[in-house]
Amino acid sequence: MASPSTASLGPEAEYLQALRDGRFCYQRTAEGRAVFPPRLAAPGDGAALEWAQSSGRGRVHAVTEQPQKPPAPSRIIAIVEMDEGFRLLSRIQAEAPVAIGQRLRAVIAGESEPPHVFFVPQGEQDEG
């Protein structure tokens, strides 16, 4: 398992450390339910969680474009649904507007503080 290794840290710090090491991780239960953001136990039922590495593939679930003061380009903010079944808020780096259903690939900004992932369009449009 692509588990972040530092067991003495809380899940949030473990997640951030993994990003610094170039891995975008999420958690899942023994039944395969994906959980994000990282937690000590699965929300609602307290099930045990183990780390897994995300494929980084997902699609736009909802999207908004926020114009910035010129000359800065608009910021594209999306809720991304990952192929593993969890969602997160992120930004999309793209020249043109993106639509719901657009396939995306994660880019790890591991040097940023705090480290995070953003997305770029890749491939076809899904049904949404």
Next chain:
Amino acid sequence: MKDKAFPRAACAIAGAATFGIGLCEGYSALEMTARAGLLALEDAGLGLADVDGLFTCLPEDLLGGLAVAEYLGVGARFVDNNRTGGSSFLNHLMTACFMISAGYMDTALICYGSNQRSAAGRLVSALRGSVYEAPHGARMPIGGYALAASRHMHDYGTTREQLGAVALAARAWAQLNPEAFRREPLDMQEYLAARIVSSPLGALDCCLVTDGAAAVVVTSRARARDLRKKPVAVLGAGAETTHKEIAAMPDLCVTGAKLSGQRAYAAAGYGPADMDMVQLYDAFTINTILFLEDLGFCPKGEGGRFVQDGTIAPGGALPVNTNGGGLSCVHPGMYGLFTLVEAVRQIRGEAGERQLAAADLALCHGNGGVLSSQTSVILGSMDTV
């Protein structure tokens, strides 16, 4: 069953007031809150010595409950500083009704005020992004509502014009309300031409940023009967919380209002078809559409079509936000308490030019966070008890 545990009509709103709506230069948030509280007590014919429970939160003082308790010299038996965003004050009312009916206190004062237009000149929000959300620099809270709107448009074909119908209805009501901050006419062309802030939402999809304060006085219905004004019974209430940050909302098109509404209806013994009006927290135009669906006034996905032909505007079949709402009347950071004050004024018949002919039952609905916390309250005249 838990939903019916609410003490139906055990308590009533005996006093209600607003203060400093629009611009209130020279007053602090605490002073505005206190003034609204004093006015609501005067409206009820009660004094500070009658208040033994205080429910409040201030925009920037996390311990504002203590500040108001000290300032007014009330609330020693219980102070509730619960803050779930703009729904806080409907939650306060719910708690106060349980505590009064259980006999721990006689009279509760619920109050709020903010001078954020004259002091800060921008929305003062208690929202803070997590380490997962903050690095993306999203403009919030509008971004959260815009994401929900994008999904509603995608799934149900909701249009900008339908969102615009919500803004136009709010403005038309505001034109009948001398207290409202924005009263100049608004048409669809102007709405559609407004600058986009977070697509699909533009400047005229957003609530105002104003100064303003409000307060209500709650006591037992038996006590309220002997006071200055006609009591307004608290018939039912219910709440539901689904998430904090928008990415964690289970379904962007279904809010916790579905459950909070069901709970309030179950407690009150009334349903959506019985309501003479709806006073809901319209932080953004999409809120009105989502809440009307979730509160049972139209099927899921039909909210846009429900509002598009003036159904919720003056003269329409379902009066919504008869004061002009957060969109056109007042929005001092948190609007929830104003839904209660407007319903009280309508039920008492004090609403002047905007007074509804039938005004016995009101559904008030508060929203907190980014569609996160939902609380519904049903108020009624004495005839509805």
